[in-house]
Structure formats: structure tokens, C-alpha cells
Amino acid sequence: MEQYDNTMLIRFPAKSENEGLARVAVTAFAAPLDPTVSELTDMKTAVSEAVTNAIVHGYAKGTGDVEVFCQRKEETIYIMVSDKGCGISDITQAMEPLYTSKPEQERAGLGFTIMETFMDSLEVESKVGEGTCVKMAKKLSKLR
Amino acid sequence: MGLECKKNGTVFLFYLSGELDHHSCIPIREELDKVICHYHVKRVIFDFSAVSFMDSAGIGLLLGRYREIAKFGGKCVILCESEKIKKILQMGSVQLVMPIVETKQEAYEKLGGTENGTI
Numbered sequence A: 001m002e003q004y005d006n007t008m009l010i011r012f013p014a015k016s017e018n019e020g021l022a023r024v025a026v027t028a029f030a031a032p033l034d035p036t037v038s039e040l041t042d043m044k045t046a047v048s049e050a051v052t053n054a055i056v057h058g059y060a061k062g063t064g065d066v067e068v069f070c071q072r073k074e075e076t077i078y079i080m081v082s083d084k085g086c087g088i089s090d091i092t093q094a095m096e097p098l099y100t101s102k103p104e105q106e107r108a109g110l111g112f113t114i115m116e117t118f119m120d121s122l123e124v125e126s127k128v129g130e131g132t133c134v135k136m137a138k139k140l141s142k143l144r
Numbered sequence B: 001m002g003l004e005c006k007k008n009g010t011v012f013l014f015y016l017s018g019e020l021d022h023h024s025c026i027p028i029r030e031e032l033d034k035v036i037c038h039y040h041v042k043r044v045i046f047d048f049s050a051v052s053f054m055d056s057a058g059i060g061l062l063l064g065r066y067r068e069i070a071k072f073g074g075k076c077v078i079l080c081e082s083e084k085i086k087k088i089l090q091m092g093s094v095q096l097v098m099p100i101v102e103t104k105q106e107a108y109e110k111l112g113g114t115e116n117g118t119i
């Protein structure tokens, strides 16, 4: 069993107003590590994308809760965003830059690309009808 | 998140402020479309100077409004200094249809005028 320095679990209904709440919570969780403004923005952007996806895609039909689970071990922040929504049938296609299943909603198809670019790692687990879990990590620079 | 619309000659300035995400884009899109449609807006500066955060929802918002404005043969410019926001806009290839500039003067020049003597 791995020991983390700190953990945080927040759960909220899939309402778009909670996108901002998730960003604020992750920002506060990372604060003790004194991240740079750039590192904070990267994490906020990635979380915003993952939470928005859970709300607009995962729970496109119906409602449910979104969970954001954060862990910290030394300088690394691990963030998990999960929903119990519709799931993704083709993860490879979903992660392709510019792919979106909802072009009519003005989605850019860049959520996963942004998570990949702004974090150090990204893993997506999903099952149709069961839900999706997005795992990301970012190691913060020690020199501040 | 806020939106303020101003007119200078034939140029429309859309000042966005605060955090631009999927949630805040919904009312902003509605308001912008009203103004664009009502005034047949042809020259636009999207001013991002006061935007503190933007994710990929901002790309959809801009490209969607661009499509509306281009219907009347209009032009748009984005005024943005933030490197992070520029990086996200460029991931969406926004700069291919609307130049991204750092000063108001450049913005007016791209639209074919100047701030004090617009077209």
C-alpha cells in the first residue's frame, strides 16, 4: 500500500457550474507545494477538460455524480476524474486530436489533447454503460 | 465571467473577462450571437486582456462566432497577451482564421484602420 502525503476526494452532481468548483479545489490541494502559476494553470485546464467531459459527454443523457480524487506524493500530484455515465466505446478514436462526437455543440475535440499536453501522464479507462475514469499526473518543479 | 460590448466606428469590441469555460460560454455565446445578428457585425476585436482562464470551450466559442461573422464577409481579430491562452487557441488553429495580436493598435491595423480613426 503506497503512502500519500495528502489526498482529497470531492463529489458533485454533473452541473456545469461545478467545473469552476473542481478547478478551485485542485488549485487549493496543490497550494502547499507552492506550484508556479504556469503549473497551476496547466492542472486547472486539464481538470476543467476532464470534468466538462464527464458532464457533457458522460452524463449527456441523464444525471449523476462526478468525482475528483487527488493524491500528492512528494512533488507529484495525481488527479483522477470519474463518472458513472455512458462510457467511451472507442478510446483510441476519442483521444485523437480534433475528434469530437458533438461537433454541433461547438466542441473543439481537444480536451484529451490538452490533458496530454498540460500534464505529464494521462490514462483513460472506460466501459460502455459503466463510466469513465481519467487519471493524470504532474510532477511539480522543485526549484522555486 | 463577463462580457462587455462596445462600438468604435465600424469596429465592435467584445471584452471578455474572468474564467472562460463550458459553463460561462453558454450565456456569452447567446449574448454575442444577439449582437452579431442584430448589427450585422463585420469588424470584431475579441479582447482577452481580462480573461484569467480559458479551456477548449473558448476555441469553440470563437470559431462558432467567426462562422457567423464570416457569413456577412466580416473579419475578427483576437487581442491576447497570455501565453497559455495563445497556446490553447493555436492548438485549435484559431490563428488561421483570426489573427492573434498583442496590442490594440495591431488589432485595428489588422481590421484596416486605427483606434482613433476607424474605418
Ligand SMILES: Nc1ncnc2c1ncn2[C@@H]1O[C@H](COP(=O)(O)OP(=O)(O)O)[C@@H](O)[C@H]1O
Residues within 6 Å of the ligand: A049, A053, A054, A055, A057, A058, A059, A083, A085, A086, A087, A088, A094, A095, A099, A100, A101, A102, A107, A108, A109, A110, A111, A112, A113, A132, B056
Ligand atoms: N467522460 C466521458 N464520457 C463519455 N464520453 C467521453 C468522455 N470524455 C470524452 N468522451 C468522448 O471523447 C470525445 C473527445 O473528447 P475531447 O477530446 O474532450 O473533445 P470534446 O469534448 O471537444 O468532444 C468526446 O467527443 C466524447 O465522445
Ligand SMILES: [Mg+2]
Residues within 6 Å of the ligand: A049, A052, A053, A107, A109, A110, A111, A112
Ligand atoms: Mg472535451
